[in-house]
Amino acid sequence: EAGVVQSPRYKIIEKKQPVAFWCNPISGHNTLYWYRQNLGQGPELLIRYENEEAVDDSQLPKDRFSAERLKGVDSTLKIQPAELGDSAVYLCASSLEGRTSGVEETQYFGPGTRLLVL
Amino acid sequence: GQQVMQIPQYQHVQEGEDFTTYCNSSTTLSNIQWYKQRPGGHPVFLIQLVKSGEVKKQKRLTFQFGEAKKNSSLHITATQTTDVGTYFCAGRRDSNYQLIWGAGTKLIIKP
Numbered sequence: 001e002a003g004v005v006q007s008p009r010y011k012i013i014e015k016k017q018p019v020a021f022w023c024n025p026i027s028g029h030n031t032l033y034w035y036r037q038n039l040g041q042g043p044e045l046l047i048r049y050e051n052e053e054a055v056d057d058s059q060l061p062k063d064r065f066s067a068e069r070l071k072g073v074d075s076t077l078k079i080q081p082a083e084l085g086d087s088a089v090y091l092c093a094s095s096l097e098g099r100t101s102g103v104e105e106t107q108y109f110g111p112g113t114r115l116l117v118l
Numbered sequence: 119g120q121q122v123m124q125i126p127q128y129q130h131v132q133e134g135e136d137f138t139t140y141c142n143s144s145t146t147l148s149n150i151q152w153y154k155q156r157p158g159g160h161p162v163f164l165i166q167l168v169k170s171g172e173v174k175k176q177k178r179l180t181f182q183f184g185e186a187k188k189n190s191s192l193h194i195t196a197t198q199t200t201d202v203g204t205y206f207c208a209g210r211r212d213s214n215y216q217l218i219w220g221a222g223t224k225l226i227i228k229p
Contacts, residue, residue, distance in 0.1 A: 042206050042219040043161065056216055091160060105151070105210075107217075109160040
């Protein structure tokens, strides 16, 4: 079974340019996460989807970041315009979660997109 | 807001020595997960602890969840070069089900 797929793997852009990242979660996983990870730090949650609904976007900088998961499967994260401080690795993860299902809530991560803003 | 503090930030050990990382939360957690991230890689799930006082073992790794469900630890016995990486804890909040990540502990094997 394929894991979480992300593209592109690397992206270099100039500041003020737009950029988009794509994620295809593991088949059947209802929950999808976007994280940002700076060097030497832990993942920072940007947004969490349950199916097509964004259930937690409290840490998403909404002035420049947007995300969508229209059909409850794959997802896109966009930054417009990018700033120097946005340079980081953007990780997508998926899981099969349910508060009463008893399913172990393992998050499976994709390889990430390494963004460099010049 | 709620935080999960993880210490130490780095630990240098000789191969064969033990390694321990600790996580502490300001509030009670419904569960805690542990992940390992190799250099240049992405986090990989290790284990989830749910019950108060729970202890789980995976070969040389021992995971504990505190009685109050506010702290957790990961202990590696007799480290090997394959253990190198950063170990993260991630605690689940009861209130909104949010997963709060620690900053990670980087395990470095001295040459």
